[in-house]
Amino acid sequence: MKKMTMKDVDLKGKRVFCRVDFNVPMSEGKVTDDTRIRAAIPTIEYLVDNGAKVILASHLGRPKGTVNEDMRLAAAGAKLSELLHKEVKSLDESIGQKVEQEIASMNDGDIVLLENVRFHPGEEKNDEQLAKAFAALADVFVNDAFGAAHRAHASTAGIAKHLTAVSGLLLEKELDVLGKALSEPERPFTAIIGGAKVKDKIGVIDHLLDKVDNLLIGGGLSYTFTKAQGHEIGTSLLEEDKIELAQSFIKKAEEKGVKLYLPLDVVVAQKFSNDGETKVVNIDEIPADWMGLDIGPKTVELYSDVILNSKLIIWNGPMGVFEMSSFENGTKSVAQAMAKTEAYTVIGGGDSAAAVEQFNVADQMDHISTGGGASLEFMEGKELPGVTALTDK
Numbered sequence: 125m126k127k128m129t130m131k132d133v134d135l136k137g138k139r140v141f142c143r144v145d146f147n148v149p150m151s152e153g154k155v156t157d158d159t160r161i162r163a164a165i166p167t168i169e170y171l172v173d174n175g176a177k178v179i180l181a182s183h184l185g186r187p188k189g190t191v192n193e194d195m196r197l198a199a200a201g202a203k204l205s206e207l208l209h210k211e212v213k214s215l216d217e218s219i220g221q222k223v224e225q226e227i228a229s230m231n232d233g234d235i236v237l238l239e240n241v242r243f244h245p246g247e248e249k250n251d252e253q254l255a256k257a258f259a260a261l262a263d264v265f266v267n268d269a270f271g272a273a274h275r276a277h278a279s280t281a282g283i284a285k286h287l288t289a290v291s292g293l294l295l296e297k298e299l300d301v302l303g304k305a306l307s308e309p310e311r312p313f314t315a316i317i318g319g320a321k322v323k324d325k326i327g328v329i330d331h332l333l334d335k336v337d338n339l340l341i342g343g344g345l346s347y348t349f350t351k352a353q354g355h356e357i358g359t360s361l362l363e364e365d366k367i368e369l370a371q372s373f374i375k376k377a378e379e380k381g382v383k384l385y386l387p388l389d390v391v392v393a394q395k396f397s398n399d400g401e402t403k404v405v406n407i408d409e410i411p412a413d414w415m416g417l418d419i420g421p422k423t424v425e426l427y428s429d430v431i432l433n434s435k436l437i438i439w440n441g442p443m444g445v446f447e448m449s450s451f452e453n454g455t456k457s458v459a460q461a462m463a464k465t466e467a468y469t470v471i472g473g474g475d476s477a478a479a480v481e482q483f484n485v486a487d488q489m490d491h492i493s494t495g496g497g498a499s500l501e502f503m504e505g506k507e508l509p510g511v512t513a514l515t516d517k
């Protein structure tokens with residue numbers, strides 16, 4: 125079902141409750157990565173240019189329903205103001221009389237940022253009263269928080285029952301890119317899945333096996349597959365209870381004609397540290413008291429080759445412990461191959477987005493999702509409550 129967008133509503137003079145995802149990394153009261161704030165700007169500018177009174181709302185961190193001084197949104201408001209060259213008034217509440225008074229005094233085109241919606245316990249419970257209190261502040265609801273679209277919360281889903289609810293430009297773009305990739309992919313279509321645990325990627329691997337031509341596996345989760353192939357993995361990450369599942373994925377790939385690639389060689393170390401001795405071994409030669417912490421050079425060559433010969437690539441999860449320089453090469457090389465390929469490249473948020481930033485190739489990717497969990501759930505084929513709740517066209 126098609127959902128209404130900002131372009132379907134008259135915004136002039138309207139109070140617009142615009143949910144954004146300003147859940148940004150912070151250190152010492154400052155925003156350390158403003159990617160998500162920058163990503164919301166087209167929608168905010170559209171609202172301003174169309175004469176709306178812009179009431180921004182977001183969560184930050186997981187304050188568990190109480191006020192947490194370190195999780196106030198004022199620093200994000202200041203950053204937004206700096207980026208827009210325009211006043212953004214940060215309030216210290218998200219509902220109540222004071223907020224209502226502030227909104228009543230707004231002129232068309234003004235912007236306020238409400239306080240962290242998760243300071244209220246009702247937010248994450250999708251409490252009806254809180255949803256109504258948010259809705260009472262506005263005439264229209266715009267959801268632009270793709271990163272939080274997998275959460276059925278009062279400010280993402282509940283509020284949509286009480287107002288005309290439309291998508292913002294970022295939400296629309298994310299759904300468009302990821303949706304098109306999954307429904308009408310250019311081929312060869314390759315998915316690269318890494319990260320720590322099989323358990324977190326079961327849904328996405330299963331769903332992608334129905335869609336892709338190639339599946340490249342790396343990172344901590346690959347060792348459960350290696351074990352499933354019958355090799356010893358030393359002290360590498362293992363999820364004993366997922367070995368059978370890994371076997372079933374290998375079988376499913378065979379049945380579907382998907383080329384499933386697993387590491388041929390790995391970088392091993394005796395401890396989880398950047399300083400110890402490391403060596404490269406073939407996948408069937410991991411010594412008993414060593415652990416695999418990155419893919420090796422033969423694997424890098426093979427994976428890069430697949431990447432260079434694809435037309436569409438989705439990447440979620442690093443190939444190794446890329447935060448440590450001794451084990452960054454696999455993730456770095458994959459990032460560099462992604463930068464070089466002519467394929468349409470999509471980064472599924474979270475650590476992979478951090479990796480392409482770290483290796484200075486972010487601007488060479490076609491789309492970097494602002495959602496970690498949200499893009500993963502979308503790629504699992506799940507419905508996103510923040511999208512489902514929007515008004516049908």
Ligand SMILES: Nc1ncnc2c1ncn2[C@@H]1O[C@H](COP(=O)(O)OP(=O)(O)OP(=O)(O)O)[C@@H](O)[C@H]1O
Nearest residue numbers: 319320343344416417441444445473474475476496
């Ligand atoms: N071989 C390995 N052994 C141990 N840890 C690993 C290994 N390879 C990668 N990791 C770690 O996995 C972590 C990332 O995995 P995780 O599943 O948490 O995130 P992700 O897959 O990037 O998900 P998201 O994109 O949602 O953040 C990184 O911190 C990385 O150091």
Ligand SMILES: O=C(O)[C@H](O)COP(=O)(O)O
Nearest residue numbers: 145147271272275496497
């Ligand atoms: O950072 C994210 O993935 C989103 O902002 C959602 O945050 P959450 O996992 O705390 O709901």
